[in-house]
Amino acid sequence: MTKMPEIDRDKCDGCGLCIEVCSCHVLVLVDNVVEVKERIGCQQCSKWCTMCEMVCPVGAIQCPFDVITEE
Amino acid sequence: MKGGIEMISSVCSALLGNLEAGIILNDMAVKAESLQSNTYFSGLSPEELVSIQKHIFEKAVTRGEIVIFEGEPARAVYFVISGVVKVFKTSSDGKEQIIYLARPGDSFNDVPVFGEGLSLASAEAMTQVVLYGMEKDDLEASLRELPKLAENILRLLSQRIEQMISLVEDLSFRRVMGRVAKILLENVEDTNGQRHRLTQQDMAAMAGTAREMIGRSLKLLEDEGKVRLERNRVVITDKEALREIAGVGI
Numbered sequence: 203m204t205k206m207p208e209i210d211r212d213k214c215d216g217c218g219l220c221i222e223v224c225s226c227h228v229l230v231l232v233d234n235v236v237e238v239k240e241r242i243g244c245q246q247c248s249k250w251c252t253m254c255e256m257v258c259p260v261g262a263i264q265c266p267f268d269v270i271t272e273e
Numbered sequence: 274m275k276g277g278i279e280m281i282s283s284v285c286s287a288l289l290g291n292l293e294a295g296i297i298l299n300d301m302a303v304k305a306e307s308l309q310s311n312t313y314f315s316g317l318s319p320e321e322l323v324s325i326q327k328h329i330f331e332k333a334v335t336r337g338e339i340v341i342f343e344g345e346p347a348r349a350v351y352f353v354i355s356g357v358v359k360v361f362k363t364s365s366d367g368k369e370q371i372i373y374l375a376r377p378g379d380s381f382n383d384v385p386v387f388g389e390g391l392s393l394a395s396a397e398a399m400t401q402v403v404l405y406g407m408e409k410d411d412l413e414a415s416l417r418e419l420p421k422l423a424e425n426i427l428r429l430l431s432q433r434i435e436q437m438i439s440l441v442e443d444l445s446f447r448r449v450m451g452r453v454a455k456i457l458l459e460n461v462e463d464t465n466g467q468r469h470r471l472t473q474q475d476m477a478a479m480a481g482t483a484r485e486m487i488g489r490s491l492k493l494l495e496d497e498g499k500v501r502l503e504r505n506r507v508v509i510t511d512k513e514a515l516r517e518i519a520g521v522g523i
Contacts, residue, residue, distance in 0.1 A: 205505050219357055219376070222336070222400030250504045252473055256484060257357045257399065259376055266470035268506045270462045 206238045206247055207254055213262035220254035220263055229254060236262070307405065310378045311352045312429045313422065321419055328411035334358075334398040341396040347385035349406040353377050356402030362394050370444075371485040373436065374399070383426070384433060386412065440483065452480040453490040454519035457500065457507060494518075 206228070216234035228239050228247045238247075252265040305322045308314045314325060332351070334340055340351065343362060351358075358375040372394050375381045385392050386409050407415075416423050456479050460469040473491075477484040491507065494500045499515050501508040509515055 219400060223357060248504075252488075253399070255472060255474060257374060257376070261474065264472045264474070265505070266472045266475075268462065268470055269457050269460045269509070270506060271509045271512060272501070 208264045208266065209236055209238065210262045210264075211235050213260050215260055215262070217259065219257045219259065223253045223257050225249065225251065225253070307354050308352070311380060312378070313350075313352065313380060313425050315425060316421055317419065321421070324418070325407075325415060325422075328407055328415065329405045330407075332404045332406055334402040334404060336398055336400050336402075338398050339395060340398060340402075340404070341382055341392045341394075343393065343395045344391050347382055347388075347390060347392045347409070349408050350380055350383045350386050350412060351375075351396070352380045352405040352407075354403040354405055356398060356400040358402055358404075359397045359399050360394050361397070370489060372440070373485075380429070383430065387426075387430070440486075444486075449480055449482045449486045450490045450493055451518055451520055452482070453487060454494065454499070454515045456480060457509060458512070458515060458519055461509060 214235045216231060216236070218231055218236070220236055221229045221231060224247075226247050226249060229236050230239050231237070250265060254263045255265045305319070305326065308322055308325060308329070309317070314322060317325070331354075332340075334356075340358060341347075353375045355377055358379075358381060360372045360375055360381050362370050362372060364370070373379075375396070381396055382392060416426070453476060456471070456476050460471055462469075473484050473487045476487045480487065491500065491502060494515070495502050497514075499509070499511045499518065501510050
């Protein structure tokens, strides 16, 4: 399954900056909390640009990386 | 009839002119609460805010639009009312260094305006953005009249200097790249397949630097062939070289 940005619903204050900055249009506000559209639709974060994480003023979004060694 | 058409045409031209410039002048729309949320104007009395409001212009900017070009004359300070603005410098070979992100409540282009110089960095809207702006002359006149405004600006410029010194330290000594290399080596998937997932924010906190420096360091490591950046993976392609950069015997 494609990994998606991780959202801490308790931290999210619904400011919407992440939605505006997302070039994949994968985020949406539901009940004033940001949600990944994949759960309600079919769009995917294809770039992992991490801009949503970068602009979030309250640290509610995380785009983690796996660190691996090339085989 | 002809006069009427000319008048309508002239009004339309004027409106289009303002739209093209992205500038909408409307003193009535300038909200005192929006001003007060900015460090510049916090603690000002309602009367003092009214005296400021008349000098403020509003500017709507679309995503991706450049608000300020590095090197152009600095004519106004901008205050972010909504959206996010990226303040950055670009090197001669096209590499970008983000200085900071200006969010609602933040300002940008202040240092060159007070320094009577050219804009030191470019500014680009990362989202739809609404800005308030204040021309240099108006700001200086208000400064002379309002001690609280001068005090606020002094505090803000001090913070800017601290921020820049910290960034200079990081950029000067390649130490962030070394720390990032060490963090990657320490968090690589172990022999049991146990993965440690890291955000750039995590790495910034671990390296004791700004998040902006992490993205730059990872890109530099990729340019040097030490790692490969995939969608949500950092693949170490040259472990020995990474160990050398990290200066550790992991």
